[in-house]
Amino acid sequence: MLKKEEIEKIANLAKIKLSSAEVEEFSGQLSVVLDYFQKIRNYDFTKGKVLSEESISELRLDEVRGFFESDLKEQFSGRSGNLLKVKKVL
Amino acid sequence: MKEFTIRKIQQSLENKEITCQKLVTSFFAKIKKDKLNNFITLFTEDALKQAQEVDQKIAQGKKLKNLEGIPVAIKDNILIKDRKATAASQILENYIATYDAQVIKKLKSAGAIFLGKTNLDEFAMGASNENSYFGPALNPHDHDRVTGGSSGGSAAAVAAQHCVFALGSDTGGSIRQPASFCGVVGFKPSYGRVSRQGLMSLASSLDQIGPLTNSVEDAVLVYNTILGKDDQDMTSMKTEKVDLSKIKKLSVKRVGIPKNYYELSIDQGIKDIFKDNIEKLKGQGLEIKEIDLSFMDEALAIYYIIQSAEASTNLARYDGLRYGKSVPAKDLTEQYINSRGLGFGKEVKRRIIMGTYVLSYGYREAYYNQAKKVQEDIKLRFDQIFQKVDAIIIPTTPSTAFKLNEKFNDPLTMYLADIFTVAVNMAGLPAISVPSGLVDNLPVGLQVLGNFKEEKKVFNLAYQMEKL
Numbered sequence: 174m175l176k177k178e179e180i181e182k183i184a185n186l187a188k189i190k191l192s193s194a195e196v197e198e199f200s201g202q203l204s205v206v207l208d209y210f211q212k213i214r215n216y217d218f219t220k221g222k223v224l225s226e227e228s229i230s231e232l233r234l235d236e237v238r239g240f241f242e243s244d245l246k247e248q249f250s251g252r253s254g255n256l257l258k259v260k261k262v263l
Numbered sequence: 264m265k266e267f268t269i270r271k272i273q274q275s276l277e278n279k280e281i282t283c284q285k286l287v288t289s290f291f292a293k294i295k296k297d298k299l300n301n302f303i304t305l306f307t308e309d310a311l312k313q314a315q316e317v318d319q320k321i322a323q324g325k326k327l328k329n330l331e332g333i334p335v336a337i338k339d340n341i342l343i344k345d346r347k348a349t350a351a352s353q354i355l356e357n358y359i360a361t362y363d364a365q366v367i368k369k370l371k372s373a374g375a376i377f378l379g380k381t382n383l384d385e386f387a388m389g390a391s392n393e394n395s396y397f398g399p400a401l402n403p404h405d406h407d408r409v410t411g412g413s414s415g416g417s418a419a420a421v422a423a424q425h426c427v428f429a430l431g432s433d434t435g436g437s438i439r440q441p442a443s444f445c446g447v448v449g450f451k452p453s454y455g456r457v458s459r460q461g462l463m464s465l466a467s468s469l470d471q472i473g474p475l476t477n478s479v480e481d482a483v484l485v486y487n488t489i490l491g492k493d494d495q496d497m498t499s500m501k502t503e504k505v506d507l508s509k510i511k512k513l514s515v516k517r518v519g520i521p522k523n524y525y526e527l528s529i530d531q532g533i534k535d536i537f538k539d540n541i542e543k544l545k546g547q548g549l550e551i552k553e554i555d556l557s558f559m560d561e562a563l564a565i566y567y568i569i570q571s572a573e574a575s576t577n578l579a580r581y582d583g584l585r586y587g588k589s590v591p592a593k594d595l596t597e598q599y600i601n602s603r604g605l606g607f608g609k610e611v612k613r614r615i616i617m618g619t620y621v622l623s624y625g626y627r628e629a630y631y632n633q634a635k636k637v638q639e640d641i642k643l644r645f646d647q648i649f650q651k652v653d654a655i656i657i658p659t660t661p662s663t664a665f666k667l668n669e670k671f672n673d674p675l676t677m678y679l680a681d682i683f684t685v686a687v688n689m690a691g692l693p694a695i696s697v698p699s700g701l702v703d704n705l706p707v708g709l710q711v712l713g714n715f716k717e718e719k720k721v722f723n724l725a726y727q728m729e730k731l
Binding site for chain 2: 183210244251262
């Protein structure tokens with residue numbers, strides 16, 4: 174059972190505000206889902222050779238490319254000119 | 264539906280049986296008339312302008328490019344430059360994409376005409392399209408029923424003849440399941456075949472873009488256009504186009520079906536359609552072998568662990584600062600918390616909480632790490648199965664399209680709707696859902712699964728099933 178305090182703690186870690194109704198609702202619903210996840214506790218692993226992870230990632234050259242800087246800046250919520258404003262960090 | 268296939272439309276355009284402008288206008292008229300809420304944004308003006316150019320080209324006797332003049336709909340989690348890209352979330356309600364996704368660049372150079380962006384479950388989280396900030400899309404076969412999800416708007420658009428084909432994205436069945444519910448073809452390529460650049464990430468190790476179409480041939484045509492290595496997606500791979508004529512000549516013979524499938528919890532009508540199709544394939548000389556797919560249950564469990572874990576980290580970028588909705592606050596932390604609290608819908612919050620939980624100290628080993636181990640084992644099991652068979656056929660969904668609100672407040676029951684689709688994503692395999700019959704006038708799709716990178720076999724068997 175996922176207690177309400179646990180949901181609140183996790184919501185805080187995930188930086189999401191939840192209403193008390195949501196905390197209540199998620200506590201019940203996620204407990205049911207976590208119960209379902211218990212299926213994998215005693216999973217019967219195949220007695221075969223584990224496949225080696227096929228890596229398909231390749232790195233590209235480390236070179237500067239334009240990245241739509243001005244377009245990206247336009248999406249910023251607190252902006253004046255080239256100054257991107259955020260709330261005080263410290 | 265068959266008259267709305269890519270080649271037939273292009274032929275009608277080239278033979279001047281219909282103008283491209285008339286075609287585009289009629290699609291927009293149908294979208295307006297049907298009121299399925301399956302589009303979030305329409306590009307009426309630009310689409311008509313583009314259609315006019317196509318008509319001029321035809322009048323000049325020039326040959327059309329691969330997809331030129333073909334009206335297309337795009338799931339609203341794929342970026343088109345200078346267009347809204349909402350992912351059906353309040354947090355991105357007014358977000359304008361700053362670049363074209365790789366698949367969009369490819370469709371643009373093939374000459375496709377974008378009609379608009381389609382509805383989806385918020386950030387592609389859902390199996391019914393009900394988790395959309397803009398409200399659910401409606402199933403064209405019965406407006407009281409869901410389209411499936413998350414690419415519900417795209418599936419409904421193809422089924423209702425609002426476009427010739429659409430793009431969707433599939434993390435755990437989000438192309439195939441709505442395709443089945445709406446009665447169209449839905450194809451998910453092997454992981455890495457199509458670049459994810461410009462697709463909003465849900466679970467990066469599972470997401471793939473793919474087509475929803477009116478025929479298997481169209482799925483191949485679109486796949487051939489969008490596939491390939493992209494150096495902006497490090498998980499994409501070199502891929503060769505599929506030769507349509509060669510595929511049709513392939514002889515996929517050994518087909519796996521689930522052992523004791525009649526005992527699975529599937530609607531009786533779907534079981535009957537499945538049995539009927541398998542019998543017909545047998546009659547055509549295919550060798551049917553029963554295989555053990557009992558790990559599907561565990562696949563569903565690990566899917567929701569891994570997917571929510573990846574989603575919780577991927578969605579950390581929506582912070583109310585860089586883009587999207589921003590809620591005023593006294594400090595930075597409060598700004599994050601409030602913007603995310605207001606901007607995200609319930610299912611998204613639920614999955615972020617779930618994902619953060621399974622990754623958190625004390626639980627990571629039991630959930631996430633164990634799930635990754637089981638995932639490796641499931642890959643191994645599939646690999647062993649594909650030594651015995653060329654492809655597998657299973658139903659795409661355990662039921663036909665359910666009623667709106669029927670499962671909305673019961674997340675686990677909703678998650679179980681993905682039982683036949685998620686295993687494919689866990690192993691990175693290609694799979695296609697092919698319309699295979701009706702139960703009470705609602706479409707039923709059957710799914711062909713192939714081994715990693717064996718799209719050709721999947722397409723071959725899908726062709727054979729389409730002809731039944």
